[in-house]
Amino acid sequence: MKKKSWYLMANVPTGYTVTKCDEDFNHVETYYVQYERGKFYCSCPNIHAPECRHIKMVPIFNKHRAVGKGKFYCYDTEEWRMVKEFE
Numbered sequence: 001m002k003k004k005s006w007y008l009m010a011n012v013p014t015g016y017t018v019t020k021c022d023e024d025f026n027h028v029e030t031y032y033v034q035y036e037r038g039k040f041y042c043s044c045p046n047i048h049a050p051e052c053r054h055i056k057m058v059p060i061f062n063k064h065r066a067v068g069k070g071k072f073y074c075y076d077t078e079e080w081r082m083v084k085e086f087e
Contacts, residue, residue, distance in 0.1 A: 005052075006072040006081065009061040015040075016067065018054045025072065025083050033058060 005028070008019040015034030022028055030042040031054050046052040053075050061067045064080070072081045 002076070004074050004077065004079075006074055008059065008070070008072050009066065010068045016058060016061075018042075018057065021072065031062060 004023045006021045006023070006025060010017045010019075010022065011033070012032070015032065018031045018033055020028045029044075033054050034041055037066050040051075040055045040058065042052050042054045044054055057073065057075060060073065061071075064071070064073075066073065066080070070082060072083060073079070076083075
């Protein structure tokens, strides 16, 4: 069974940070998604892909009003979790 990765999104002046955590909510990596010249760009290793999962998560987090709210999202299963220490 594939281990879940959880993502947390926050606002920064130039766009968003997307923090990737493991299934125990331990920090793995943080990526930066910014909007520039009418397009989103991400600092992840898939920078050359047309649209990575981090960019795809921006409208999902915005729709659920979860940016900066301590809500974790699993992209693969579409689950949401609140983790007490991040509230």
